[in-house]
Amino acid sequence: METTNEKLREEFSLRLKKELERMGLPITSPTRIAAEFSAKYPGNKIASQTVRKWLFAEAIPTQAKLVALAEWLEVSEQWLRFGTGRRRVVKAADAVHTLGERGVAVVVGKNQAAVVPVVELLAKLSPKNVRLVESMVRCVLASQNEDE
Incomplete structure (x- = not known):
């Protein structure tokens, strides 16, 4: 019977391969993967043997390597290590940033850029x-969910 650690390593390996x-x-x-990773993260260099161990479910990265690996793969550390939580991480380059008049930073995904002017207007409200607008939005959402 497979031990818990073996299962965790196998599941990590599958997620890593997929990404x-x-x-x-x-x-x-593994040599090319190690070279590209090490070039991007010279302070966290890895050997091809290390990558091979990850790919063959013989080992899981240390926390420092896992953090860099998750950043490199643009996934969350928790998802990469355990398969839980949000898989993808929104990178700053994939987001639209704006600064409202009151110094409030608004970050939305590229596909939701149309909400930025609305949020800027909301920031001007008392x-x-x-709270009134929030109640109205909740009513509209409830009605929308009933229609679907």
């Missing part, structure tokens, strides 16, 4: 009116 393939890296070449 490496998504990035277009050959999972059959707290009482923000």
Whole structure:
């Protein structure tokens, strides 16, 4: 029977392979993966033997390596290590940033850029009116969910 640690290593390995393939890296070449990782993270260099161990479910990265690996693969550390939580991480380059008049930073995904002007207008409202608008939005959402 498989031990818990073996199962965790196998599941990590599957997630790692999937993400490496998504990035277009050959999972059959630990040397290339190690070289590209080490070039991007010179302070966290890895050997091809280390990558091979990860790919063959013989080991899981140390926390420092896991953090860098997750950043490189653009996934959350928790998802990469345990398969739980949010998989993808929103990178700053994939987000639209704006600064409202009151110094409030608003970050939304590229596909939701249309909400930025609405949020900027909301930032001008009094707290009482923000609550009123929130109630209205909740009513619209409830109605929308009933229609679906």
